[in-house]
Amino acid sequence: GNSVTQMEGPVTLSEEAFLTINCTYTATGYPSLFWYVQYPGEGLQLLLKATKADDKGSNKGFEATYRKETTSFHLEKGSVQVSDSAVYFCALSDRGTGANNLFFGTGTRLTVIP
Amino acid sequence: EAQVTQNPRYLITVTGKKLTVTCSQNMNHEYMSWYRQDPGLGLRQIYYSMNVEVTDKGDVPEGYKVSRKEKRNFPLILESPSPNQTSLYFCASSFHQSSTDTQYFGPGTRLTVL
Numbered sequence: 441g442n443s444v445t446q447m448e449g450p451v452t453l454s455e456e457a458f459l460t461i462n463c464t465y466t467a468t469g470y471p472s473l474f475w476y477v478q479y480p481g482e483g484l485q486l487l488l489k490a491t492k493a494d495d496k497g498s499n500k501g502f503e504a505t506y507r508k509e510t511t512s513f514h515l516e517k518g519s520v521q522v523s524d525s526a527v528y529f530c531a532l533s534d535r536g537t538g539a540n541n542l543f544f545g546t547g548t549r550l551t552v553i554p
Numbered sequence: 555e556a557q558v559t560q561n562p563r564y565l566i567t568v569t570g571k572k573l574t575v576t577c578s579q580n581m582n583h584e585y586m587s588w589y590r591q592d593p594g595l596g597l598r599q600i601y602y603s604m605n606v607e608v609t610d611k612g613d614v615p616e617g618y619k620v621s622r623k624e625k626r627n628f629p630l631i632l633e634s635p636s637p638n639q640t641s642l643y644f645c646a647s648s649f650h651q652s653s654t655d656t657q658y659f660g661p662g663t664r665l666t667v668l
Binding site: 444470471472474476482483484485486489491529531533534540541542543544545546547 | 558585587589594595596597598599602612644646648650651652653654655656657658659660661662
């Protein structure tokens with residue numbers, strides 16, 4: 441079946457530190473991979489996505505590369521800011537299911553301190 | 555402004571009292587979906603719809619109903635709510651059901667069933 445495993449949180453970093461949040465997946469077909477971000481009290485917003493192997497998604501200084509050989513899609517940012525404090529969700533959508541149904545990881549809470 | 559709206563945003567009710575959470579999108583999206591978010595579990599899909607009059611079960615459909623009579627609306631119905639349905643609910647939509655499409659999320663409805 442389809443599943444996503446992501447790094448347990450919470451993660452606390454100082455401003456300007458390097459961020460990595462690990463995400464690995466299991467899929468029966470050919471998934472698209474996503475990172476969504478949820479700021480306090482808000483809904484989820486797409487942060488970045490990659491739709492095929494070796495694609496790199498990037499947005500707002502965040503990056504993730506779709507690695508089929510390791511079934512991973514780790515999120516990275518070189519220098520985090522206080523405003524990056526949020527919960528980050530890794531997700532996949534498997535085109536083999538015939539529908540755009542998202543399977544989410546459990547989320548990783550990031551807190552950035554000044 | 556392109557958006558997904560949900561109402562109500564907060565609801566406290568009692569066991570067995572039927573309720574409906576509305577979801578509406580103004581982007582002419584074909585695909586709509588409902589998720590529930592619970593601590594430690596991430597988001598799990600309840601129901602989805604690939605177009606008007608086409609709905610199907612997600613991973614956790616028990617105790618819920620949906621309908622899709624118009625393209626823009628996708629209400630979630632709890633016929634007889636129980637305390638284990640206390641959760642944060644999100645509606646989402648995307649242009650098509652393709653797995654590469656980005657899903658846009660509503661702001662969430664926090665439901666408490668006493």
